[in-house]
Amino acid sequence: MPRSIRDLIIAVILVSLGLIMLFSSFEKGQSGTFMSMIYSVFKPINQTVSFIQGRSVDVFNSYLWLVNVSQKNRDLTEEVRSLRSQIVSLREKELENKRLKEVLELKSRLDFPTLVAQIIGQDASGLFRTVLVNKGSDDGVLPDMPVTVPEGVVGKISRSSNVMAQVMMITDPAMSVDCRVERTRDRGLLSGSYSYSCLLQYVSKGAQITEGDLVVTSGLDGIFPRGLVVGKIQSIRSSEHGLFLEAVVTPAAKLSEIEEVIVILGIQGGFSIEPGLESKR
Amino acid sequence: MKELIFFAVVGLCLLVVQCCVLGQIFSLEYKPDLALLLVIWIGLKGDYIAGLLSVFFLGIVEDLLSGASLGLFPVIYLAAFMFSAYISLNFDVESFGLSWSITIVTCFISFCIIFAARWLGGQILLEPVIIKLVFVKTISTSLCLIFLKPLLNSSWKGYCKLIGAA
Numbered sequence: 195m196p197r198s199i200r201d202l203i204i205a206v207i208l209v210s211l212g213l214i215m216l217f218s219s220f221e222k223g224q225s226g227t228f229m230s231m232i233y234s235v236f237k238p239i240n241q242t243v244s245f246i247q248g249r250s251v252d253v254f255n256s257y258l259w260l261v262n263v264s265q266k267n268r269d270l271t272e273e274v275r276s277l278r279s280q281i282v283s284l285r286e287k288e289l290e291n292k293r294l295k296e297v298l299e300l301k302s303r304l305d306f307p308t309l310v311a312q313i314i315g316q317d318a319s320g321l322f323r324t325v326l327v328n329k330g331s332d333d334g335v336l337p338d339m340p341v342t343v344p345e346g347v348v349g350k351i352s353r354s355s356n357v358m359a360q361v362m363m364i365t366d367p368a369m370s371v372d373c374r375v376e377r378t379r380d381r382g383l384l385s386g387s388y389s390y391s392c393l394l395q396y397v398s399k400g401a402q403i404t405e406g407d408l409v410v411t412s413g414l415d416g417i418f419p420r421g422l423v424v425g426k427i428q429s430i431r432s433s434e435h436g437l438f439l440e441a442v443v444t445p446a447a448k449l450s451e452i453e454e455v456i457v458i459l460g461i462q463g464g465f466s467i468e469p470g471l472e473s474k475r
Numbered sequence: 476m477k478e479l480i481f482f483a484v485v486g487l488c489l490l491v492v493q494c495c496v497l498g499q500i501f502s503l504e505y506k507p508d509l510a511l512l513l514v515i516w517i518g519l520k521g522d523y524i525a526g527l528l529s530v531f532f533l534g535i536v537e538d539l540l541s542g543a544s545l546g547l548f549p550v551i552y553l554a555a556f557m558f559s560a561y562i563s564l565n566f567d568v569e570s571f572g573l574s575w576s577i578t579i580v581t582c583f584i585s586f587c588i589i590f591a592a593r594w595l596g597g598q599i600l601l602e603p604v605i606i607k608l609v610f611v612k613t614i615s616t617s618l619c620l621i622f623l624k625p626l627l628n629s630s631w632k633g634y635c636k637l638i639g640a641a
Contacts (some may be wrong), residue, residue: 201523208531209553216546216592236540239491315494315540320506320612321589322542326494352542362542368598389604450502 233330233355240314241328306419307459309333311341311359313452323349323366323386327455330357338417340458346423346446347371347411348455359457363449364424365391372415373424375401376408384409384424384443392425397439403430409443419458478522481634482513482529485627486536489513494540504608507616509623510537511585514552515578516627518559519568530556543589544596551588555581571624578620582613 311333315326329335331354341348341361349369352362362369365386373384373394380401382394394409407427413420425443433440489509497506510533517526534549541548559577568574586609593599 201527204524204527205553205557208527209550212531212534212546212549212553214546216544216550233539235487236491236494239487240495316498316506317503317542318490318493318510318537318540319508319543319548319589320493320497320501320503321586321608323503324542326540353539360539360542366542367593367600368542387602388599388608389602 230355230357233358236326237314237328237357240326241312309335309457309459310454311335311457312454314358323363323369323449324352325361325363327359327361327457328357329457330355330359332356334459335359335457339460340418340422341455342422342458343447343452343455345448346425347418348447348449348452350417351457361455364445365449370415371418371424372412373409374412374420375403375427376410378402378407381412381414382409382439382441391445392443394427394441394443395433395438397441399432399437399439401439403427403439403441405429409441419460476525477634477638478525479529481631482517482525482533485630486510486513486529486533490533490536490540501615504611505615506612507619508582508585508612509616509619511552511555511582511616512578512620512623513627514555515559515574515581516624518556519563519574519577520631521560521563523560526556526560527553544592547589547592551585554588555585558584574624575617575620578617579613582616583609586612 309329311327311329313325314328317324327335327341335351335354337351337354339351341350347364349361349363349366351359353360363386364371364384367386367388369386371384372381374381375394375397378401380397380403382397384392384394387393397403405427409424409427411418411420411422411424423446425445428442428444430439430441432438489512493506493509497509501507514530514533517530520526530552531549534547534552535545537543537548537552538545558581562568562577566573568577590599590605590609594601599605
């Protein structure tokens, strides 16, 4: 067989294979052997590089930027005193809050089992809004599980292998979260956008939402438990056809700065939606 | 075989740099695609079979390390590889100007295909910001050729010397 024909056949086979993978439903989110193998190779390398990065930042912060340290030290000592008194007060409030919750027999939204994972890599291409975390299906992390930080929602698990998982963030245009405006209880669909961080769409035209309103998850998409903070409304406008309102939302979590995330280990495929509970919030 | 090992090791290193290091230096919009530069470099180098295979697997790994659907990057990388290989067969690609022009064209088309695929898949809307993103990514990626091409050339020479190949 002439070499040029052989080369052409190999090229056609590889391109066809790529197209078949792209157009088939081959990918189900959870890992196959090949994906696990790739992630197993990358996890220790990524983790080591992240560790070295963290250390080098520490070295800079601890030794090289020692300007005005004594003044800062005095300020911080003062702040610690003030914070200690606040902690005592908050502990009292926490205990009171806990007792009241028990009395009302309302299940706390943080009752879900959770797992802390470390971010060990960003999206390789930079064209998608995803990050890699160092926990996988061996730790119970499965596709569609919500990912959050104390400040607010981060996204959901889009892929998982036994050692690593990929998180699709709320700023990715392929991501959608069913949300409510906390103050007015109006519903909308929040999705990522390249133009803005996030866009809350399909909000009813008559909704009395204003800038600065808090947006929380509604729990009706079957993935995110209700009541998690997503972000704040930055601006409001009428949708393209004028049927709905649209709001630009700034995510509560500083997505570019987070280093650790909390994965909510619910049932794979989301949380059960219990009708009637919505109104009890 | 020696080409495959070299491409695999360099590809792995570049992907780790892309995942962990570049994010600290560039914002996501400006983050260059070093793996695509490697693909173009392999194409211009002219190792056809080893190039095809390594580019295909590099694409799959990039898929897994990014949010892309499985199969998107292998197809794009194969197309970019074949385009640059075709150019290297018909033109003198030793000049930096020509290889840079090829890189700019290949990057621009590749990024356009990625966004077109996402749009066809219903994942994104066609917004003006997409055009800006394509241009920004193309410029940032092709600018990286200035230091990556000499680095790849010297690494390849060093590798050949190490294994005693001509």
